[in-house]
Amino acid sequence: MSRYGMVIDLDKCNGCGACMVACAVENNVPPANADATERTGITWMRVFRVNNGAPYPANRVRFIPMMCQHCADTPCAHVCPQNAVDVDQETGIIDQMPQRCLGCRYCMAACPYHARFFNWWDPAWPAGMEKALNPSVAPRMRGVVEKCNFCHARYQAARAKAAGAGSRTVNPADYTPACVESCPTKAIQFGDLADPASEVAKASHDSNAFRLLERLGTESKVYYRTEQPWIRQMSDQNLVQIRKEARHA
C-alpha cells in the first residue's frame, strides 16, 4: 500500500509555468478555446500568484502550484452520484473516470481546492498537432470533469516495467509526474508518504511544512513548505474568514 504525495517548496517556485505546460503536454489537455478564461480553462496543474497584501514596496508576490490535493477524506468522491471518482486503494491516488462522469459538477462544488475542471468545449488541437498527443493518455470529451491523477499513465508504465521484471514493487525512480520532472528549480518532491525512508516523507515532517486548508480535515497528500509566515497563514484562510476578520477589525 503506497500513499503517493508531494512536498512543494514555495521558496523555490519562481512561477515560470513549466509544470503547467508539462502537465498539459503529458495529459493531452488541449490548448484553450478562443473564449476560454481563467474560470473555464483546464489546468490540472495551476500556479496561483499570491500577494502578501502589504502596501508597495513592502508588497511581495509568491507562487503556489496547485493541483488535486489527493485528499484521504475525499469530498469529491463523497458527492459523486456516478461513482466516477475512485480512491485507489493501492496508491492513494484519487482517480477521475471521464467515461463515467455525467457532468453534474457536484465534485467541483465540493472540492475546496478548485482543482477540478469541466470540459466546456470539445477538445480541439491545431491541425496536425493530434499526431503529437501522448499515446498513453486518452483525450476527454466535452461535458465531463477532469483533474490531476499524479500522471497515472506514468504509474502504469512504472508498474508494467516492474512486472516485466517479475516484481510487484514499483521503483520510485520510474515514477515521476510530469510537473515534478519539468520543474527547473526542483521545487516539487514526489514519492511515497507511507515509506518513512522516502525523501518526500521526511520533507513532509519539516517544521515549515503545511497543507492547504488543513482545518477542513481533508488529510490531503500534497504538502507545501515555506519560510514565509504570511504564506503559511494564507494557506488556512478562506474568504468567509477574511471578511469576518475585516468586520471585527
Next chain:
Amino acid sequence: MIAGKLSFIAGLAVSMALGWYAFPHVLYQRVDQPLRFSHKVHQTTAGMACDDCHSILASGRFSAIPGISKCAECHAAPVGETKDEKLLVANYVTPNREIPWKVYSRQPDNVYFSHANHIKLGKLACERCHNDHGKTDTLRPYEFDPISGYSRDLGESKFLRGAAFKTRTSMKMDDCSACHHERNVHTGCLDCHK
C-alpha cells in the same frame, strides 16, 4: 387457437433467427488484412519461437506486432514462393513502410492493458485471451462494430457465434472484470483505463 400459438412461435422464431444469426452479420463489418500471414509457417518451417517477435521489453511494454524492420531481417528478398511474400517485399520491406495490419486486439484509446502484468504477474497463457491465434495458417478478416468502433473479439474466439459462445474473449469490460473476479484481483478504475 393453435394457429394463434403458431403465429406467436413463428414470430419468435423469425426474430430469434434474425437476432442470433443475421444481426451479427449485418452489424459487423469485415476488412481483409493487407497480407496473408501464417503463424504456422513461421513456427514450423521457419522454426521461430513466439518471443522472437512478441516479447516484453525492458521498459515493461509489450513489443506486440513487430515493425517492418523485424520482417526485413529475413525477408529482405523473398525466401519463398508465395504471392503475399512478394507483396510484402515489394510494398513494405523495400520502401521501409509499416504494414497497416488490422489488429484484432487493439483496445480503444481509453483502455490501458499491460501484457507484463498479465503474463509475468498473473501467469496467464497467451491462449487465455488470444485462443489459437498463434497457430493459425492465415489471417481471417478483421471484423469490427461500426457503432462502437471496437473489434469483434481478441483472437480466434467466436463470441456471438453459437458453439464457442462461452469463450468470452470479447472487447467488453465485463469480460475483463469477470476474469478479475474469478481470480480475486482487485483493481481500481485507472488500473485499466487511461
Next chain:
Amino acid sequence: MNAGRRNLLRFVGGAAAGVMITPAPWKLINDSALWSQNWSWIPKLPSGPRTVKYTTCTLCPAGCGVEARCVGEQPYGLVGVTGHPLSNGTLCPLGVGAHHLPYHPRRASFPLKRGPVGKHVPVSFDTAIAEISHAIEGRGRGTTLAVLDERPGRTLSLVYRRFLGGFSDAVYLTPPAHETVTLSMLSRMTDSPAGSLGFDIASSRAAISFGAPLLDGWGIPAQVNAARYRAGSPMKIVQVETKQSRTASLADLWLAPKPGTEAAVAMAIANVLVNQNLVPAANLDRAAGAAEYRELIGQFPPEAVAAITGIPPETIVAAAQMLAVNLPAVAIGGGDAGGGAATASEETAIAGLNLLLGAFHTPGGIMPRQEPPVPKEWNEWKLAPHSSIADVPDHSIAVLILGDSPSGDALPWTLIAKKLVPGKGLVVSLAPFVEGPSRHADYILPAAAFLETLEEVPTPPTATTASLSIAAALLPVPKGVVEPALVLSRLSGTEIALGPLLEQRAAAIQESKRGIVTDAAGSKPVTDFKTGDELWKALVAGGTWTAELVASKPPVHVDFQVAAISQRVLVVIHPASPADAAFPLALTPYAWRGASGSSVLPPLFTKVYQESLLRGSAIHCRVHPSTAAEAHVRDGDKVLVETRCGSCEQRAWLDASVMPGVIEVPAGPQGSKGDYSVLDVCALDDGGTWRSSGARIRRMS
C-alpha cells in the same frame, strides 16, 4: 390458418418476445454506450514503438539539451537532459511544449506575399525571388540591403554576412543587445585581449541585477539555478527594478527605483562601496579616470539618491554591504526581454560596478571566453560590416531581410520601420511564423520550424566557455518550406549550402583538439575523435562539445569612462525638463525570454496566460489600485493607454505589486485575439531604447 389481424398481432408479439432473448437489443444498447465514450471527432491516439531521441532546444540561445520521447518517429514529450553540460536537466516552459510549434496556427509553410489589401497570400517561390531580386537591383543610391539576424553567432550568421559581402553597400544587422550589454560595455572599458566575455554566474556568491530577469529566463538558466540553489551558500540576489518581477519578488533584496533612475542606484552603490571602504581601494585607483569617477560618485550619496529614486538610503547601503561580504559578486545590466537595455551611458555606469567589485577576470565574476575554432578558409571570406539596427541611419534600408530565427526578445517594429526607406522599403522575412516583425513583411519565405531541420546551437552569448551542439531534424519538413541558404543562393546566384559548412566547422574543432564532447545522455565525456566526421556524428546524435575555461589574464588598462556615464546619468539628478504633465504615468513594457510577442509560443502556453492568471498577455495592463482609482478605472475595465506615440486598448488588471504611477504592459504573448504590440506605442529613445514612456490611462465606455 389465416393471416388475420389477431394472428399478425400474435406474430408481432412473438417477434417482440423473441428479440428480447437475442443479443440484438442489448448489443445495440451497449454499443451506443461505447459510442458515447469514443466520439469519432475526438482525435485518436497515435500508436507505435516508443523511442527516445536527443536534440537541442533552439528557441533561445541557452542551448538546453532535450530528450524527445517519441511514438514511432513523432515526438510527443520533451524533457531536459540531466547531466547536460549547459542545461543539466533544465527546460523552460517554452522548451517543454516546443514540439507543438510546427503545428502552430500562425505557421507559414509556403511562400507568402503581402496582397493588395494587406493580407498575406500564397506566391510561388520563383516569383518571389524574381521580385525581391528586382527590388535589390533597383534600390536607389545611398540606400542599402540589410539582413537582420536575431540569432547571431551561428554559421548561418556568417553565411548571411558573406552573402551581404557580395554587395558593396550591404550591412549585417543585429537587434539591440540586452543580456550581453554589460559584457560589451566592459570590453570597451578595459584592454582585455580581443575576444568575448561571459558571466561565470554558477560560481558567483552574489549578483546585483538591474532589471535582468535572473530567475526568469536569463543567460544559461541552469547555471543561475546552480548558484541560486547551491547547498550551504546560495547566491544572494539584489534586484534593482521598478517592476516586481519574479526575480525581484524572490530576491534577497529588492530595490524599486522610480522608472528611469536605475543608473543613479548604481552610482549610489558605487558611492557606498568606495566611501565605506567595502572594496579594496586598488580596484578604483588603478583605473584611468579614478579621480573623475570618485568625483562623479560623490554626487550620488545614498541620501540624495533616495530622493531621486524613492529607495531609502539604508536599503542602498544594505545592498552594497550584501555585495561586499559575498564576493565574488557580479553586476548585471541589460533589463528584460521586453523592456530591453537602458541607454549606453546608464549601462556603462552599471557595468562599472564590476570593476569596483573586482569581478572582472575573477572566477565567479566575468571571465574571458575563447571562441570555437573556425575553418581556415573562412577567414578569407569577404564579410559585410556588422552593426546594431539602432545605429543604422534612419530611412536608409531599401531591402531588409529578417533572419530565419526570431530570438524571442522584444524588437519594436517602430525601431525597424524608421530605418526603412519611407514608402519603398521592402521587407522579406525568412521566419517560419507570421508573428512579430514578420507580420509586417512584404514577402515571407518560411524556413523550417524547430525539430524539422538540422540546426546549429552555438555558444550562448553569456557563457564563459565556448560550446557547440546540434538540433537534429526529428520531423519531416513541409513541402513549401524554403531553406534560408537556398534563398541566399538564388538571390546571389552562387551555390550556398549550410550542411557542408557545419561539417567543416566540426572538422576544425576536431583538428584543434580542444574541449570535450558530452554524449546525449549527459554522462560520458569523450575527447579523442579521430576525424572531423566522427565528431560531427557525435554532435548529431545529441552530443555537446564544450571548450575548456581559458586562463584569465587580468587587464592592464582599466577605464571607468566617466565621460560616457556622466553624459546621461547626471540628467537624473539635474533633469533638464520637467516630466510631461500631459502624460504623467510611466509605461514600462516587459516580457520574458521567448514571450515578447516577436515569436510564437507553443499552443499549450494558453495555460499560462489565458487559462490562468499566472502571466499576463499583451491584452493586459497592470496598474496599482491607487493609480487606477485616480483614473476612475476598475479591475477588468477596458482602458486606453496613450503615449505621445499612439494608443492601445488594454484590459486593466489592478495589482498591488505594481509601483503607483506605473503602467506595466507585457509585450507578449499575443494570444489568439491580439494582433498588436504595446511596443508600437512606446517612445523610442535616441539610444534606441524603449524602457519607459510618459503615458496616461483612460477608461473606455
